[in-house]
Amino acid sequence: MKGAPTDQKWHVPATEDSPHEGGFRAEIDVTVERGGPRYGELIEQVRTFMDKVRYANPTPELVDEIISDLQEFNAKLDTVLVDEWTSPSGTRIDLPARGNITLPPYEVVDGGEHGVTATVEFRPFHLGGNGVAHGGHVATAFDDLGGMAAALNVHGICRTAYLTVNYRSLTPLSTPLMLRTWVERRDDRKLFVKGTLHDGERLCADLDALFIALRRGQA
Numbered sequence: 001m002k003g004a005p006t007d008q009k010w011h012v013p014a015t016e017d018s019p020h021e022g023g024f025r026a027e028i029d030v031t032v033e034r035g036g037p038r039y040g041e042l043i044e045q046v047r048t049f050m051d052k053v054r055y056a057n058p059t060p061e062l063v064d065e066i067i068s069d070l071q072e073f074n075a076k077l078d079t080v081l082v083d084e085w086t087s088p089s090g091t092r093i094d095l096p097a098r099g100n101i102t103l104p105p106y107e108v109v110d111g112g113e114h115g116v117t118a119t120v121e122f123r124p125f126h127l128g129g130n131g132v133a134h135g136g137h138v139a140t141a142f143d144d145l146g147g148m149a150a151a152l153n154v155h156g157i158c159r160t161a162y163l164t165v166n167y168r169s170l171t172p173l174s175t176p177l178m179l180r181t182w183v184e185r186r187d188d189r190k191l192f193v194k195g196t197l198h199d200g201e202r203l204c205a206d207l208d209a210l211f212i213a214l215r216r217g218q219a
C-alpha cells in the first residue's frame with residue numbers, strides 16, 4: 001500500500017446515464033500499470049530535479065543548456081498527453097502519493113473507514129525558509145490525506161469546505177514523518193476531519209477540516 005489503500009473500490013457518485021458528465025466518474029480507474037514499471041522512477045527524477053533547481057546557482061550558460069534539454073523533454077511529452085482520468089500521475093495507487101508529482105510524497109501504511117495513517121517526507125524543494133517545510137505544503141498533505149479519510153468513510157469523493165492547519169512546531173525536510181487523519185464526526189454529507197503530523201513524538205501540526213461528500217453528478 002503506497003499511494004492509496006489497494007483493497008478499496010472507488011465507486012464515486014455521478015449521474016447514471018452520463019457518469020462522465022458534470023461530476024467525478026462513476027468508478028475511478030485506479031491502476032498499477034499505466035506508465036509502465038519505471039514510471040515511479042520518472043516521478044522521482046522529476047522531484048530530484050526540482051530539489052536541485054531549488055538549491056542550484058547555475059551559470060547563464062548552464063541555464064541555456066538546461067532550457068534546451070527541457071524543451072526537448074516537453075516536446076516528447078506533448079506527443080502523449082491524455083486527460084486527468086487516464087494519466088498515471090494521480091491514479092497509480094502503488095506509487096507514493098499516487099504518482100502525483102504535485103503532492104508531497106507519502107506512503108499509506110493503513111487506510112479504511114476508521115482513517116488513514118501515512119508516512120510523508122517533505123522534499124528539499126518543499127522548503128519554506130530556514131531549512132524547514134513551507135506551511136502551504138503541509139496543508140497540501142493534510143488536504144489530500146484528510147480528503148482520503150473522508151472518501152474512505154463515505155466510499156465516494158469529497159471536496160474540502162474548510163481546512164484549518166495549526167502549526168505547532170517546525171516541520172523538517174527530508175525526514176520521514178507520520179501523518180494521521182480520521183473522520184471525527186459525520187453529519188449527513190458533512191465530514192468533520194481531524195489530523196496530526198508528527199516528527200517522532202513531536203507534534204508538528206494538526207488539522208481541523210470539513211469535507212463535503214459530493215451529490216450524484218456534482219462537479
Ligand SMILES: CCCCCCCC/C=C\CCCCCCCC(=O)SCCNC(=O)CCNC(=O)[C@H](O)C(C)(C)COP(=O)(O)OP(=O)(O)OC[C@H]1O[C@@H](n2cnc3c(N)ncnc32)[C@H](O)[C@@H]1OP(=O)(O)O
Nearest residue numbers: 004028090091143144147148151158159160161162190212
Ligand atoms: C482522480 C483519481 C483518484 C484516485 C483515487 C484514489 C483514492 C484516493 C481517494 C481520495 C484521495 C483524494 C483526496 C483529494 C482531496 C482534495 C480535496 C480538495 O482539495 S477539493 C478542492 C478544494 N475545495 C473546493 O474547491 C470546494 C469549493 N466549494 C464547493 O464546491 C462547495 O462549496 C462544496 C462542495 C464544499 C459544498 O457545496 P454544496 O452545494 O455541495 O453543499 P452546501 O449545501 O453548500 O453545503 C453542505 C453543508 O455543508 C455546510 N458547509 C459548506 N461549506 C462550509 C464551510 N466552509 N464551513 C462550514 N460549513 C460549510 C453547509 O452549510 C451545509 O450544511 P447543512 O447541510 O445546511 O447543515
